[in-house]
Amino acid sequence: MKPxxxxxxxxxxxxxxxxxxxxxxxxxxxxxxxxxxxxxxMRLAAPSMLVDINALPDLGHVTVSPGGAxxxxxxxxxxxxxxxxxxxxxxxEATASQPLLAMALSHVAHPTIxxxxxxxxxxxxxxxxxxxxxxxxLLDGSVDVASxxxxxxxxxxxxxxxxxxxxxxxxEIAVEAFFPALGPGAGVAFQEIARxxxxxxxxGVAAHVETAGGEVTRARVGFVSVSxxxxxxxxxxxxxxxxxxxxxxxxxxxxIHATAAYRAHLVKVLTPRVLADAIHHARxxxxxxxxx
Amino acid sequence: xxxxxxxxxxxxxxxxxxxxxxxxxxARRLLSDALRHDCGLTGTHVGCEHGVCGACTILVDGRPVxxxxxxxxxxxxxxxTTVEGLTEDDGSLSPVQQAFSDCHGLQCGFCTPGFLTTxxxxxxxxxxxxxxxxxxxxxxxxxxxxxxxxxxxxxxRAAELGKGDE
Numbered sequence: 426m427k428p429x430x431x432x433x434x435x436x437x438x439x440x441x442x443x444x445x446x447x448x449x450x451x452x453x454x455x456x457x458x459x460x461x462x463x464x465x466x467m468r469l470a471a472p473s474m475l476v477d478i479n480a481l482p483d484l485g486h487v488t489v490s491p492g493g494a495x496x497x498x499x500x501x502x503x504x505x506x507x508x509x510x511x512x513x514x515x516x517x518e519a520t521a522s523q524p525l526l527a528m529a530l531s532h533v534a535h536p537t538i539x540x541x542x543x544x545x546x547x548x549x550x551x552x553x554x555x556x557x558x559x560x561x562x563l564l565d566g567s568v569d570v571a572s573x574x575x576x577x578x579x580x581x582x583x584x585x586x587x588x589x590x591x592x593x594x595x596x597e598i599a600v601e602a603f604f605p606a607l608g609p610g611a612g613v614a615f616q617e618i619a620r621x622x623x624x625x626x627x628x629g630v631a632a633h634v635e636t637a638g639g640e641v642t643r644a645r646v647g648f649v650s651v652s653x654x655x656x657x658x659x660x661x662x663x664x665x666x667x668x669x670x671x672x673x674x675x676x677x678x679x680x681i682h683a684t685a686a687y688r689a690h691l692v693k694v695l696t697p698r699v700l701a702d703a704i705h706h707a708r709x710x711x712x713x714x715x716x717x
Numbered sequence: 718x719x720x721x722x723x724x725x726x727x728x729x730x731x732x733x734x735x736x737x738x739x740x741x742x743x744a745r746r747l748l749s750d751a752l753r754h755d756c757g758l759t760g761t762h763v764g765c766e767h768g769v770c771g772a773c774t775i776l777v778d779g780r781p782v783x784x785x786x787x788x789x790x791x792x793x794x795x796x797x798t799t800v801e802g803l804t805e806d807d808g809s810l811s812p813v814q815q816a817f818s819d820c821h822g823l824q825c826g827f828c829t830p831g832f833l834t835t836x837x838x839x840x841x842x843x844x845x846x847x848x849x850x851x852x853x854x855x856x857x858x859x860x861x862x863x864x865x866x867x868x869x870x871x872x873x874r875a876a877e878l879g880k881g882d883e
Contacts, residue, residue, distance in 0.1 A: 426766040430724050433744030433790055455791065462786045463767035465745070475744065477791050511780070535857025537835060538768060540780040541787065622856060 428465035432474040439571060439598070442476050446596040447573045449474045454598055456506055459534065459542035460550045476598075478506060484600060487516045501566070501605040502526060506546070506598065510539035522606040524706075525564065525613035525631060529556040532615070535623040548584070549599045551591040551654070554625045556617070558585060559655035563633050563647035566604045570597040585654040610636045612707025614699045617649060618691055620682065626650045627683045628691035632703035636711065641704060646696055651677045651688055660700070668696040727790050733758065734802030742789050749773040751789035752799060760800040760830050764859070771858030774831035775799050781838045800830035803837055812878035813837050813871070822871030824862035831858050836872050845876055 432449075436442040446452050451473035455461060464470040478484070484507040491500055502519045510533050513519055513526060520527040533539060533547070533556050547557045548568055561568070561581040568579050570593055579592060586592050593599065607613060617629030629649030635642050641664060647657045652675060663670035677688035724743045731738045733756055740755040747766070752758045752775070764772035766785045773784040776798035803811045813836050816822065823829045832855060839854035840846070846854060851872035852865075860868060 427747070427750075428745040430743060430745055432725070433727065433788075435790070435793075455788070458788070458791070459768060459783075459786050462747075462788070466747070466766055466785075475788075477788075479791060480794065534768075535771075536854075537771060537774055537781040537783055537857045538786075541777070541782045 426466045428462070429468055429471045431465075431472050433477065434474060435477040435480050437480055437482075439481055439600070442478055442481060442598060443571060443573045443596065445474070445476050446598065449476075450595055452476055452595070454478055454546075456546040457509065457542040458546075459538050460547070460552065460555075478598065481507065484508075485512070487513050487519050489518045489522045489606070501603055504544050504602045504604070506543060506600050508544060510534075510542050510544055510547070511536065513544050514539065523564065523604050523613075524607060525560055525615060525633070526604060528613065528615040529560045529631060532556050532617050532619070532623070532626070532629065538623075545599050545602045548602055549591045549593055551585050551587075551589055553585070553588065553652055553654050553656075554650045556615075556626070556629060556631075556649055559629070559647040559649050559657075560615075560631060561602065561604065562655040563631050563645060563657050564605050566602060568599050569601040569603070571600050572597040576600075588653045607710070608635065610642075610707060610711050612636070612703045612705070612710060614702030614706055616695055616699050616702070618695070628677075628688050628695060630692070630695040630699045632696075632699045634700070634703045634707050636704070636707045639708060639711075641707075644700060644703075646671055646700060648675060648692065651675050651692060660696075664700075667700050668693040671696050729790055729793055731756065731789065731792055731797060732795065733797045734799060740789065744788065744790050746789045747785050748775075748787040748789045748792050748797075749784035751792075752784060752797075755789070758799050758801050762827055762830050764827070764831075769859070770828070771831040771835065772828050774834045774858065776802075776834050776838055779838060779841070781835045798834065800833050803833055811837065813840065813875040815878055816871040816875035817868075820867050820870040820874050822864070822867045824860075824864045828858060828860045828862075832860070832868060836875060840872070840876055840879055844879055846872060848873065851876075 453472035455475045455477045484505040486505040487508045514530045615631040617626040619626045626649045631647045634644045644661045658671045660667040660670045677685045679685045726741045738756045752761045762772040764770035768786045775784045777795045
């Protein structure tokens with residue numbers, strides 16, 4: 426249970442970090458390390474070098490950016506690469522802008538892990554059994570990445586390539602994630618079943634709905650731990666049987682903790698429940714009005 | 718079989734329990750191992766080594782963190798508190814330690830350092846937890862003796878002691 430040897434660099438600037446990554450094909454980025462260090466210890470990963478970004482300046486922010494003129498485009502929560510899950514969870518501003526963040530984060534491991542683990546790191550670790558990649562996908566967020574070649578924004582729909590595989594190039598660092606704010610008339614909800622609260626979910630489900638005049642105009646549901654990549658299913662036209670629509674697109678698998686049949690059962694039970702919660706949330710927030 | 722070349726060592730200055738420890742470690746040295754083997758602070762226990770059990774929990778800048786999921790080289794800028802650093806300046810037991818003694822909060826004692834550090838930070842955040850909140854506070858730590866009832870009692874007792882009740 427000890428990592429294999431690797432070279433180690435703790436750069437003081439982003440430019441230095443990017444140059445190091447560009448020169449080392451086998452390098453990995455270390456931020457919180459709460460997923461990476463176990464992989465190193467179990468020797469499931471053996472990078473030639475770790476580039477520890479914990480000393481980089483200006484990456485610990487959790488900020489809410491106001492919307493642009495008119496349609497609110499661009500409003501949402503911006504999370505820097507060194508913001509810990511606990512920082513995001515503690516941000517009342519972030520919770521007010523996009524309540525699904527806190528709803529999901531309270532299921533991300535235990536407080537002790539959240540004190541060190543970073544939200545951006547969790548996203549690019551791209552674990553389909555983790556909550557935040559699915560939340561980013563459901564909300565159509567994005568991740569900004571930097572390399573010596575410049576910066577680019579990767580939309581959530583293009584971020585997840587496979588099990589524990591993101592579409593970042595080996596020389597790119599994810600510097601910031603963007604989660605869009607909850608729009609007017611929209612509602613969200615999250616539930617998961619785990620062996621112990623905070624452990625990896627057997628199945629986790631989040632829903633995002635949009636309503637107008639009390640009627641649901643759009644409904645989407647995202648799933649944790651039922652596929653190799655985060656999956657989102659549009660159930661707008663299947664509100665009477667959202668679980669059936671979801672299961673038509675999901676292929677739950679067996680593992681040591683649950684059978685495929687049990688996972689399918691959990692999808693069947695949780696999907697309508699979480700969807701109802703989200704619709705309730707949308708109506709509640711519409712009635713009360715938004716604070717921000 | 719050839720022996721690989723000597724691994725590069727890093728000079729690391731660790732700030733632990735108010736003291737400075739200058740250690741030389743390979744980059745792959747886990748902080749838990751550095752504390753035990755390089756600093757001689759064997760109060761921090763190593764259980765699962767992949768972040769599940771919580772036995773190795775220490776405080777990093779006052780917040781509970783798994784020391785098996787941090788590298789020693791990554792801890793240079795941090796103020797670390799291990800279970801050895803929880804006692805009062807005069808050597809007497811801290812409220813949390815006293816409460817574990819009062820309520821039989823430990824059986825074999827292996828998980829105890831992780832519980833003591835976790836609860837110390839938990840009570841700093843929430844000095845007057847309900848029983849539900851006390852359970853939530855310790856939910857990330859495993860006791861293989863399954864002594865949770867008395868650990869929950871210890872959290873509540875420590876809260877009383879912290880408020881000055883005798």
